[in-house]
Amino acid sequence: MNDANSGPAISVRALTKRFGETEVLHGIDLDAAQGEVTCLIGPSGSGKSTVLRCMAFLEEATCGLILVGGEPLGFAAGPGDKRTRLPVSQIRKVRSQIGMVFQQFNLWPHMTALGNVSEALKTVRRMPKAQAEARALAELDKVGLANRAGHYPSQLSGGQQQRVAIARALALEPRIMLFDEPTSSLDPELTGEVLAVMRKLAADGMTMIVVTHEIGFAATVANSIFFLDHGRIVLQGEPSEVFKSPRHPRLEQFLDTYIDRGAAMMIR
Amino acid sequence: MNFDPKLIAQYLPELAAAFATTLWIWLVGCICAAVLGFLVALARRYGGRAVDWLLTAYIEILRGTPFLVQLFLLYFGGPFIGLSLEPVPAGLLGLSIYGSAYFAEVFRAGFEAVPRGHVEAAESVGLSRAQIVRRILVPEMTMLVLPACINLVISLLKDTAILSVITVPELTLILTGIGSKYYAFVESLTLLALFYWGLVELAGRLGALAEWRLQKYRLST
Numbered sequence: 001m002n003d004a005n006s007g008p009a010i011s012v013r014a015l016t017k018r019f020g021e022t023e024v025l026h027g028i029d030l031d032a033a034q035g036e037v038t039c040l041i042g043p044s045g046s047g048k049s050t051v052l053r054c055m056a057f058l059e060e061a062t063c064g065l066i067l068v069g070g071e072p073l074g075f076a077a078g079p080g081d082k083r084t085r086l087p088v089s090q091i092r093k094v095r096s097q098i099g100m101v102f103q104q105f106n107l108w109p110h111m112t113a114l115g116n117v118s119e120a121l122k123t124v125r126r127m128p129k130a131q132a133e134a135r136a137l138a139e140l141d142k143v144g145l146a147n148r149a150g151h152y153p154s155q156l157s158g159g160q161q162q163r164v165a166i167a168r169a170l171a172l173e174p175r176i177m178l179f180d181e182p183t184s185s186l187d188p189e190l191t192g193e194v195l196a197v198m199r200k201l202a203a204d205g206m207t208m209i210v211v212t213h214e215i216g217f218a219a220t221v222a223n224s225i226f227f228l229d230h231g232r233i234v235l236q237g238e239p240s241e242v243f244k245s246p247r248h249p250r251l252e253q254f255l256d257t258y259i260d261r262g263a264a265m266m267i268r
Numbered sequence: 269m270n271f272d273p274k275l276i277a278q279y280l281p282e283l284a285a286a287f288a289t290t291l292w293i294w295l296v297g298c299i300c301a302a303v304l305g306f307l308v309a310l311a312r313r314y315g316g317r318a319v320d321w322l323l324t325a326y327i328e329i330l331r332g333t334p335f336l337v338q339l340f341l342l343y344f345g346g347p348f349i350g351l352s353l354e355p356v357p358a359g360l361l362g363l364s365i366y367g368s369a370y371f372a373e374v375f376r377a378g379f380e381a382v383p384r385g386h387v388e389a390a391e392s393v394g395l396s397r398a399q400i401v402r403r404i405l406v407p408e409m410t411m412l413v414l415p416a417c418i419n420l421v422i423s424l425l426k427d428t429a430i431l432s433v434i435t436v437p438e439l440t441l442i443l444t445g446i447g448s449k450y451y452a453f454v455e456s457l458t459l460l461a462l463f464y465w466g467l468v469e470l471a472g473r474l475g476a477l478a479e480w481r482l483q484k485y486r487l488s489t
Contacts (some may be wrong), residue, residue, distance in 0.1 A: 058391065101387060106388065124393065
């Protein structure tokens with residue numbers, strides 16, 4: 001096996017991000033292992049979504065490197081302390097290993113569920129229409145929505161839309177799936193159906209990095225957890241370690257906000 | 269004063285020709301203006317700061333001066349810079365350029381109204397910039413900008429009346445000509461108003477139909 005399969009699926013090294021004068025990430029180091037589920041948790045504004053968006057190259061980090069299966073994403077190290085911007089073709093190649101799921105689903109409203117899932121297969125992978133649609137239908141089937149293939153996003157519930165969005169990302173066979181608060185726009189009932197799809201994906205061995213407020217999901221599904229606050233990683237480790245008592249005071253404080261919602265039950 | 273229908277019957281061939289002229293200059297002018305305006309909006313979005321600045325100036329000048337003045341400058345001032353045009357090409361060019369500034373603004377607003385996340389989703393599955401424009405931005409903004417475009421197309425129809433000042437043989441020139449010749453202004457101008465109103469109603473109906481057909485694409489959130 002080559003390096004890509006032995007090392008971490010994705011590594012973040014000394015990542016900082018500034019928006020204008022404000023530095024929102026102060027040197028993030030993070031490794032996500034192959035075939036494991038990594039959850040990023042933390043209060044709003046802690047920078048967890050920004051880390052994820054940098055990994056998807058939707059934001060360009062101000063400093064630091066991101067390695068996907070050992071290959072640099074967007075910028076390579078050197079010369080010296082500087083970084084070199086990589087050519088667009090290289091960026092596209094590395095990026096194609098990553099699938100992204102958004103909080104707001106971001107389905108294209110002028111295409112059916114089938115159209116959304118088959119679009120990149122047709123335009124990017126240049127697959128013939130019939131083949132792309134057969135492939136897309138199989139992906140929709142995996143998320144339990146083959147019978148909604150002809151529906152437009154406006155005709156689907158939020159949970160169904162998010163499942164279509166997951167199928168859209170999976171259709172391109174990424175090695176890594178990034179989830180940016182995938183259930184934060186959903187009510188509890190719809191959250192369940194999306195989390196079920198994600199659990200199944202995790203069980204199938206997909207490498208997943210999930211920014212989430214679902215502490216229960218993080219505690220039961222994640223292999224490792226990163227707790228962020230104010231643009232820094234405060235705690236990291238396996239769920240049993242991160243959540244064991246006595247807890248880190250900042251994490252305790254953060255978890256206290258969940259007690260009302262009963263999620264604290266999940267972590268004893 | 270009495271309304272004489274025979275007068276109109278007598279000039280029917282001229283009226284039909286004038287109607288045809290108005291119709292084709294309007295339609296072709298709208299298409300040219302929309303295409304040019306789309307290119308301007310696209311260049312402003314992706315062309316960098318200098319291009320954006322230049323095109324903003326283009327739009328501001330065209331929106332900040334009367335169409336009548338622009339037309340005079342093009343038709344009478346054009347020959348000084350080696351641009352001598354016949355009335356019809358000058359009118360068509362003038363209408364296209366004037367309309368392009370408004371279309372450019374409508375399309376800019378349209379681009380901006382497409383949620384950023386829809387573009388990010390397209391980037392994340394690997395669509396190129398050109399593919400994003402063609403497959404995501406244009407179809408999505410079509411439903412958003414349609415009402416504004418219909419307004420603009422209607423407005424441009426009535427602006428074709430101004431082409432009469434550079435002797436384009438369109439409805440206004442021909443009908444006011446008949447009016448002066450026979451001192452029959454009420455007949456000719458009433459008829460003129462009816463022509464325009466009829467076309468505006470037609471455009472409005474077609475627009476409403478298009479909006480209705482695009483309704484199913486509307487955002488659910």
